[in-house]
Amino acid sequence: MNDTIHDRRTIDRIALVAALRAVLPADAVLDQPEQLRPYECDGLSAYRQLPLAVALPADTDQVAAVLAACREHGAPVVARGSGTSLSGGALPHPDGVVLSLAKLNRILAIDPINRTARVQPGVRNLAISEAARPFGLYYAPDPSSQIVCSIGGNVAENAGGVHCLKYGLTVHNILAVEMLTIDGERLELGGDAPDVPGYDLLALVIGSEGMLGVVTEITVKLLPLPSCARVLLGAFDSIPAAGDAVSRIIAAGITPGGLEMMDGPAIQAAEDFVQAGYPTSAAAILLCELDGTVEEVEAQIDEVRSLMQACGASEVRVAQDEKERAAFWSGRKNAFPAVGRISPDYYCMDGTIPRRHLARVLEGITALSEEYGLPVANVFHAGDGNLHPLILYDANRPGELERTEEFGGKILELCVEVGGTITGEHGVGVEKIDQMCVQFNAAEIDQFHAVKAALDPERLLNPGKAIPSSARCSELGGMHVHGGQLPFPDIERF
Amino acid sequence: MAADRTEELAAAVTKAAAAGNPLRPVGGDTKRDFGRAVDAEPLSLAGHDGIVEYEPTELVITARAGTPLAELEVALAERGQMLGFEPPHLGDDATLGGTVACGLSGPRRPYAGAARDYVLGVRMLNGRGEVLHFGGQVIKNVAGYDLSRLMVGAQGTLGVLLEVSVRVLPVPGHEVTLVQELDAVAALESVNRWAGQPLPISAACHDGERLRIRLSGTEAGVRAAVTQLGGAVDGDGAAWWQALRERALPFFAGDRPLWRLALAPASAQPDLPGTWLIDWGGAQRWLRSDAPTETVHAAARAAGGHATRLRPADVEGPFQPLPEAVFALHRRLKGALDPHGILNPGRLYAGL
Numbered sequence: 001m002n003d004t005i006h007d008r009r010t011i012d013r014i015a016l017v018a019a020l021r022a023v024l025p026a027d028a029v030l031d032q033p034e035q036l037r038p039y040e041c042d043g044l045s046a047y048r049q050l051p052l053a054v055a056l057p058a059d060t061d062q063v064a065a066v067l068a069a070c071r072e073h074g075a076p077v078v079a080r081g082s083g084t085s086l087s088g089g090a091l092p093h094p095d096g097v098v099l100s101l102a103k104l105n106r107i108l109a110i111d112p113i114n115r116t117a118r119v120q121p122g123v124r125n126l127a128i129s130e131a132a133r134p135f136g137l138y139y140a141p142d143p144s145s146q147i148v149c150s151i152g153g154n155v156a157e158n159a160g161g162v163h164c165l166k167y168g169l170t171v172h173n174i175l176a177v178e179m180l181t182i183d184g185e186r187l188e189l190g191g192d193a194p195d196v197p198g199y200d201l202l203a204l205v206i207g208s209e210g211m212l213g214v215v216t217e218i219t220v221k222l223l224p225l226p227s228c229a230r231v232l233l234g235a236f237d238s239i240p241a242a243g244d245a246v247s248r249i250i251a252a253g254i255t256p257g258g259l260e261m262m263d264g265p266a267i268q269a270a271e272d273f274v275q276a277g278y279p280t281s282a283a284a285i286l287l288c289e290l291d292g293t294v295e296e297v298e299a300q301i302d303e304v305r306s307l308m309q310a311c312g313a314s315e316v317r318v319a320q321d322e323k324e325r326a327a328f329w330s331g332r333k334n335a336f337p338a339v340g341r342i343s344p345d346y347y348c349m350d351g352t353i354p355r356r357h358l359a360r361v362l363e364g365i366t367a368l369s370e371e372y373g374l375p376v377a378n379v380f381h382a383g384d385g386n387l388h389p390l391i392l393y394d395a396n397r398p399g400e401l402e403r404t405e406e407f408g409g410k411i412l413e414l415c416v417e418v419g420g421t422i423t424g425e426h427g428v429g430v431e432k433i434d435q436m437c438v439q440f441n442a443a444e445i446d447q448f449h450a451v452k453a454a455l456d457p458e459r460l461l462n463p464g465k466a467i468p469s470s471a472r473c474s475e476l477g478g479m480h481v482h483g484g485q486l487p488f489p490d491i492e493r494f
Numbered sequence: 495m496a497a498d499r500t501e502e503l504a505a506a507v508t509k510a511a512a513a514g515n516p517l518r519p520v521g522g523d524t525k526r527d528f529g530r531a532v533d534a535e536p537l538s539l540a541g542h543d544g545i546v547e548y549e550p551t552e553l554v555i556t557a558r559a560g561t562p563l564a565e566l567e568v569a570l571a572e573r574g575q576m577l578g579f580e581p582p583h584l585g586d587d588a589t590l591g592g593t594v595a596c597g598l599s600g601p602r603r604p605y606a607g608a609a610r611d612y613v614l615g616v617r618m619l620n621g622r623g624e625v626l627h628f629g630g631q632v633i634k635n636v637a638g639y640d641l642s643r644l645m646v647g648a649q650g651t652l653g654v655l656l657e658v659s660v661r662v663l664p665v666p667g668h669e670v671t672l673v674q675e676l677d678a679v680a681a682l683e684s685v686n687r688w689a690g691q692p693l694p695i696s697a698a699c700h701d702g703e704r705l706r707i708r709l710s711g712t713e714a715g716v717r718a719a720v721t722q723l724g725g726a727v728d729g730d731g732a733a734w735w736q737a738l739r740e741r742a743l744p745f746f747a748g749d750r751p752l753w754r755l756a757l758a759p760a761s762a763q764p765d766l767p768g769t770w771l772i773d774w775g776g777a778q779r780w781l782r783s784d785a786p787t788e789t790v791h792a793a794a795r796a797a798g799g800h801a802t803r804l805r806p807a808d809v810e811g812p813f814q815p816l817p818e819a820v821f822a823l824h825r826r827l828k829g830a831l832d833p834h835g836i837l838n839p840g841r842l843y844a845g846l
Contacts, residue, residue, distance in 0.1 A: 113687070136690060136691065157636065158636045165633065169634065171611075181823075187817075187820055188817070191799070192758035193756040193758055193798060195647070196800060197813040197842075198813070199827060200644055200646055200647055203610060203644060203646075204640060204641070206640065207636045224689070224690050224693075225692065227692045250550075251551045253574060253664030253665070255663075293692055295714035296694065296714065298714070299714045354549070356549060384632070384633040419631055419632075420632055421630050421632055421635040421636075422637050423635070423637050424632070425634050428636070428637055439638075443626060444638070447626055450830035454823070454826035467638065
């Protein structure tokens with residue numbers, strides 16, 4: 001498996017480790033197998049690979065020195081934050097160095113009047129909001145791993161969360177980064193002032209999966225904490241009815257802070273796990289959180305309740321207090337571990353679709369589920385169209401992981417077919433590299449490589465991730481579906 | 495009549511690339527002065543227009559680059575929606591493509607986001623004349639490098655925009671403008687303090703004499719904020735913000751050099767001679783001043799920001815020089831997307 005992912009290099013391992021030891025303290029270079037083992041995978045644990053070494057620099061100068069040593073020895077560099085990537089973004093390279101940014105974990109400054117925080121990349125996402133809270137501020141993007149995931153990893157992956165419809169993704173909430181290039185340049189991209197002159201290099205770097213540079217400092221935007229947040233739970237007898245309610249809420253000009261859907265299997269698993277009080281007979285539930293000033297939220301609650309009822313909701317509940325609000329959310333927030341309880345393994349997909357195609361895509365997933373004999377539970381960031389089908393499988397059954405991956409790939413192709421994308425917030429990494437050939441044509445893939453070469457001509461930064469080689473795409477052959485136009489659109493696919 | 499001129503435009507770029515003839519992509523030519531003069535054959539996007547897809551409940555509109563901005567905004571308004579970054583038109587003929595290529599945003603920008611924040615995807619021609627599609631029509635999308643946002647503000651030097659998908663917002667149910675008699679220092683202090691509180695502020699501008707605050711949201715939410723902030727209600731508020739957006743206030747008239755300084759919003763006023771108009775809650779400060787270019791650049795840089803000279807045009811162009819390493823990277827990226835250097839060469843900077 002790994003040899004098809006990684007382009008192999010010939011590295012003088014002893015000389016490389018000696019070069020790292022020359023620039024870092026002795027305990028900041030790991031090269032023994034038992035030391036390397038914790039770094040062999042990230043959140044996508046189906047893929048494992050030991051690196052040659054792990055470097056643990058403690059400041060920007062040490063990061064620069066590690067990059068210089070790797071450049072000199074031609075060794076690939078895989079930057080790693082907390083290792084929570086769900087797409088194998090931090091999977092080590094067998095001939096390379098894992099560059100851990102975990103020690104760069106200081107919040108450098110909070111500027112309450114300009115509403116910014118300057119932090120090092122190893123700072124945990126939630127730690128920023130905790131530090132900002134005394135000033136009535138917070139950092140908005142909240143990926144589900146926010147307790148542990150690092151802000152540097154969020155920048156690399158352009159991480160999302162449940163509040164993206166209203167508050168945007170990482171790219172909308174970062175003002176500046178300091179980035180080291182593999183050539184050793186230290187660049188300031190973006191700034192405290194808006195709209196820096198020249199190209200929007202900050203937008204290019206955010207979400208580039210550690211392939212264009214290594215970010216060593218980040219300035220984030222802080223927002224005022226809403227004075228009020230209320231949540232409604234609507235139960236529906238069919239998924240199209242719940243989807244219709246989502247469209248009607250948006251059409252009414254309401255932008256909920258969070259708008260989440262779960263299907264029957266996901267509801268059942270969550271209810272069995274955390275007893276959130278969900279109606280387990282429903283085909284779908286919608287959670288709609290409204291936040292803002294008290295006056296705004298009160299006005300919108302009544303409107304959303306009426307809209308849900310007009311769409312045939314069998315039941316609409318409004319959380320009456322903070323405890324009940326937390327209970328409503330607990331089921332959704334624990335949906336992944338809840339599914340983990342009912343199946344030996346599960347595989348989380350991450351496609352995004354234009355919302356109006358929800359019913360069609362879910363029908364397609366159901367048909368594929370029957371075809372592959374693997375059950376699926378669906379959780380859906382309904383506001384922004386980001387779908388997380390969870391495929392239930394057992395890795396100990398021979399061939400089942402491979403079948404699951406193939407099934408997952410088909411789901412992503414379906415997302416592209418309806419005009420969506422293969423990844424909404426988890427990144428391409430190694431996981432979805434083949435589906436990139438479905439979403440992008442050869443000229444587009446070549447354009448990505450040309451951009452990569454402008455920053456990293458030797459392909460030392462996280463090689464083998466995110467952008468497939470043109471050769472790999474042509475071997476897969478003829479899969480490209482662009483703008484929803486499949487070759488031979490008449491052929492039934494599910 | 496809407497028309498798709500993709501093939502013809504691609505052929506023109508391919509031919510120009512082969513001959514090494516520079517091209518100057520043009521929409522409505524309303525922002526001609528927002529950049530350096532380019533000696534190149536115009537590549538008109540006029541007639542490559544029309545809304546390709548608009549489904550209001552998806553909060554996304556996709557239109558060809560030559561679509562008049564005014565036409566697009568009418569279509570959105572009919573469905574109670576709008577462009578959240580309130581782009582300045584600066585002329586009747588402004589197009590979607592030119593607007594996105596220039597990356598300009600209006601008064602709502604600090605509270606609702608900039609042009610680049612709303613762009614979800616583009617179809618474009620690179621400098622080889624290849625038709626490429628990046629991003630898409632969905633809000634969450636992290637497949638591949640974000641080359642669609644890289645096009646925003648690149649002024650056609652990295653590619654010719656063919657089609658753009660932008661996120662749209664609902665028109666707020668209720669809007670009120672408050673006026674307070676405050677000097678600039680007090681206004682900066684107030685607006686930045688309020689911006690740290692959950693208030694429905696959607697614009698804040700000090701015109702040299704008084705502070706105007708626009709509140710947007712539900713009627714009840716706006717009414718509560720009016721009570722909290724105080725001040726007189728300006729019945730002509732909407733027209734005033736529109737004039738600010740289009741740089742049509744008296745402040746912008748006349749021949750005195752016009753500068754735009756971008757700063758961290760709560761920054762102290764730079765020590766420069768001239769008259770000021772402070773927008774974006776302090777993050778965008780307009781200056782009429784005869785101070786030499788180097789002086790303005792130095793003052794902006796010292797305050798952690800940058801300055802753009804809008805009028806009069808001079809040979810150096812409007813934009814503050816980039817650090818050497820950043821400029822070198824710009825040149826390499828230009829080479830990656832436009833290897834023959836034919837797209838709007840020198841528009842942003844000499845040698846780019």
